[in-house]
Amino acid sequence: MASYQTPRGTQDILPSDSRKWLEVEELIRSVCYYYGYDEIRTPVFEDTKVFKRENDSSDMVNKEMYTFSINNEDSLTLRPEGTAGVIRSFVQHKMYGIMEMPAKLYYMGEMFRYERPQKGRYRQFNQFGIENIGVKSPLVDAEVIALGYSILKALGLSQIKVVLNTLGDDESRANYRAKLKEHFAPCLDELCADCKRRYEQNPLRLLDCKVDKDHPSMMSAPKMEDSLNEESKAYFNEVLKALDALEIPYEIDDRLVRGLDYYTHTVFEVVSTHPESGSQATVFAGGRYDGLVEYFGGPQMSGVGFAMGMERLMILAEAEGIALGQREGIDVYVMGLGNVGTVPLEIATACRANGFVSEFNITPRGLKAQFKSVDRKQAKFAVIVGETELEQHMCNVKHIASQKQVSCDIDDVVDTIELLMKEGE
């Protein structure tokens, strides 16, 4: 083991993997393009206040942030999520005044959370996410889910499931929260420590407790549905109708509440049903937020978005056996025998200039070893430069598939390759 290694919860993405990442990233950007989303790039760190908002009960904000301050300047924090920075930027640059609403933005980049690492959960990880800001419509909610869903489909993922719920508007949620507290108050002592904490901080989260899920009070707990006002109910129904129209299968889970405190109305989670995804099965998740833009000092505007865990996406693609980032063979491998100086490099350079992916032999070694490189790199052509031929300014060009070899002037290598290609067809 090397004495230096990546810090806990971080990882190097090596060339064989970075090719996979690149392919997935390109696919995502392409889907965004078709949906009319443009990229926004915000800083990796922000003023701590951007993330740490009043009344926020989530662990992410309270216990998991990398926060630092240098020279007694204002406290800064490595972004633990993407939405806050995007909304801050939206307001700072008054996007609501300079572009047509809704603003359709996407981001892709690293996030940081101080947590105990696990498969699919890292301290530095990558998220792709979108934010649709400025128009509150069930159609937009459905479209946002559709965008994420179509990325997974385009990738070839099949074992996934869309789960959604509604938290209703402020009035409905306040109403529900009160009902829940009233319901659980009598039996609070029987519930686990986490539940007691949730009771105080975020009663909605009581519902997805795994310890007490069979407690009688859970079964008889009031349903969100019954606390929704007409408007919230109608809104959610429209979202479902739109999803039906798009033929996106979904499940409604009335216990889905999500961790971030800013969500209102529609919340959703897309999870993997693949056995290998373990406890970190959520691929992307998000929801609508009504108060965020205003919180950051903008107009009263609603938004909706989601974040997708890139590492999790890669893990699932791998688990489902999707081939990603395949490297194709190169076109030309130039070998050199004896003292041939810069000639192989010159030939490779000329080939590259003519559109052939080319490499050349660098260290002196036998033909056998060089042909092994040809095989490994799956080169279509081998160019052999030897001292003897070099005296006549000549070299050999070999078409690997047909084994056909011709000799030609060093300046005619490109023409010779093109000729052999035509013959090969």
Next chain:
RNA sequence: GCGGUCGUGGUGAAGUUGGUUAACACACUAGAUUGUGGCUCUAGCAUUCGCGAGUUCGAGUCUCGUCGAUCGCCCCA
């Protein structure tokens, strides 16, 4: 933050109740084939078992610590 499992070469891994030479396979390098590969054969390839300390005549094998990975909880993408 809590609990469990694991950590041997470039890779996959064997290593019996602690016994001194760390198996096997793949990959890699060289040669047989002194300028034409993918097959075959031969040879080479971990002074060392994540790191540190301890127990012992002796530790990859036991103990403790530490770092990392992993599983579950918490949380969440």
